[in-house]
Amino acid sequence: MPTETPAAGAASGARSLPHPDREDIRLAQVLHALADPMRLRIVCALAAAEGELNCADIELPVSKSTCTHHFRVLREHGVIQQFYRGTAKMNGLRRTDLDELFPGLIDGVLQAARLQERRLGAL
Amino acid sequence: MPTETPAAGAASGARSLPHPDREDIRLAQVLHALADPMRLRIVCALAAAEGELNCADIELPVSKSTCTHHFRVLREHGVIQQFYRGTAKMNGLRRTDLDELFPGLIDGVLQAARLQERRLGAL
DNA sequence: GCCATAATACGATGCTCGTCGTAGAAGCGG
């Protein structure tokens, strides 16, 4: 269940990953987070995986530091959810939160991304 | 019909307003254009008006130059359509183009904006 | 205890963006 609030339990380790509360998520911030090609790719991969994904499971043409940066932007803007599992950090879309706040938005963006990829790929 | 291609006719004056072709519109650019609070407000006003709106009909807490800048960003990223009518410049959403490229996206964003406004206003 | 793995933090750099003010251009009405 990747849509629980991570506050419940504080998990195991000491490394904390601050997530915004659902009511603190702002549309403009979500759109900004989604407006970067790298982050859009991350979100699409996460949505396609339907579950959690390791940070390293998504291949991006950028350095590790930049990758970390993008994941953090997505998390701090309320788009994804992150937690540690051993040395790995797992990622998941905050679908239920986003769907409750902005019904149809994420689906629209994901479908738009798929359509555009198909359109440009089959050019 | 505010959704025609403005290339047909070249209108009256000499002032030209370059619009991107529909197939040149990119999702990331649209999201980026929508990610600014001012521009989001403009788009919402335009959608609510259902027709064309004068630039000055939308009150924004920024200077005139900044306003012009935002309108241009929206136009150059394919979100709105602009043309001159006398000294005024009229604006309209490119709904049909956007709906064809990214079905459901604009509706999702607009509804999300309305929901958030209601949520935050009734706080 | 110690090393390997995975990710972070920090600082730097170059680019983009949002904002503004002022000066200028295009059309309308007398």
Next chain:
DNA sequence: CCGCTTCTACGACGAGCATCGTATTATGGC
């Protein structure tokens, strides 16, 4: 023709961002 309204162009300034490399921290296994 002249002034008024409306928008634009240009330049500037400060902030933010995407990117990187390197040093550091946290976890798990030997």
